[in-house]
Every structure is written in structure tokens, then in C-alpha cells.
Amino acid sequence: DIQMTQSPSSLSASVGDRVTITCRASRDISNYLNWYQQKPGKAPNLLIYDASNLKTGVPSRFSGSGSGTDFTFTISSLQPEDVATYYCQQYDNFWTFGQGTKVEI
């Protein structure tokens, strides 16, 4: 099994702040990594696929980078509507998710 470890597990930031979340894979997964946003009571929503590609319609303040075992998800300027839990997900071997990072303001 490929384990995905996110950090931090939660964070609090101010509107306009730059927020960074990291995701580490237990082995090399190339760029087979996606990022999702889940708001309370809602289904996850795909934001970034293949580590760095922004899904059409997703605001450009969201970005992703990395390859191999270490990945980063960034919100360049945090907005009130970005309050959510963010998950990374690998698809190199089966499909597994990180434990999530809760972002609060």
C-alpha cells in the first residue's frame, strides 16, 4: 500500500495569507497525485490533477507542484470561501487519500 501523509493536519490563517499544504508519499508516485477540496457536509471537489494541472473553472489562486514523493498545494491568497478540508490522492497503485488538512480562518 502507498501511504499518503499530509501536513499540517489543520491550520488557521487570515484572509489574504498564502497557505501551503504538503503531501508525502511512502514511495515514488511520479506525478500521479491529485488534490481535492471538501467543504462541510459536501462531497470532495477535484481542484488539481497530475500534481500541477488546474481543473477548468478552478480559481488560479490554487496551485500544486511536486513529483516523486513530495508534493505541495498552495492557496496564494486565502479567501473566506476556501475554508474546507483538503485531501491529496495518489493513483500510482490503487487509489489512496491523505488524512486531510483542515483550513480555517
Add this chain to the structure above:
Amino acid sequence: QVQLQPSGPGLVKPSETLSLTCTVSGGSISPHYWNWIRQPPGKGLEWIGYIYYTGTTYYNPSLKSRVTISLDTSKNQFSLKLNSVTAADTAVYYCARGSSSYSGSCEYFDYWGLGTLVTVSS
């Protein structure tokens, strides 16, 4: 716009079979992967398995012995059966479409249904 609508009982007794159906509208069953993913209350996401539009299935090894996913293309529906359930199977169950950007394999989940809470309790 693709929409997925799950349906099924919200309460299942221990040792019985959990059964859910997901109806797909606004898009074609092919050439996508139709997944079930669950989330125990307050916890993270666990992939359960998928069925490809051809009928090929693939399951999480940790659940494989108890899971069956089937497809009814005439109704644009796919279904989940999880047998011998315990309290550990209590979760919000999501159906989701799997797609890819270039490989043709299941890479990401781009459309999700509303979650349905299934509680295992006597």
C-alpha cells in the same frame, strides 16, 4: 452536467448486506470508471472499488472479499453490495466518476454524488 444520485437504506444491521445504487444522469456511462468511496464520520476517504463501463471491476484489497460492484447500463446505474457489515462500515458512502487526462486509466474523481450516510447498528 453529469450528476450522480445515490440511493439505498441508511440503516443496516450487523452481519447483513449493505446495498446502494447510484444513478448517473447528464452524461454517458462510457468510457468512464464508476467508483464507490466512503468516509467514516470525522475521518478520511477510503476508495472501495470501481466498475469500468465494460463491466471490469477492481476492488480495494482490504475489502475485496466482501464487495461486489455491478453495472446496469440500460438504467445508467451502478451498485454496491458490501456483505457481513460491522460497525466499522458505518460511513458516508459516495459514488464518483473516475476519469483520466491522457492515460485512459482511472486517475481522478471528477464528479461525485451527494454522500449517503449508512449506519450499521442493530
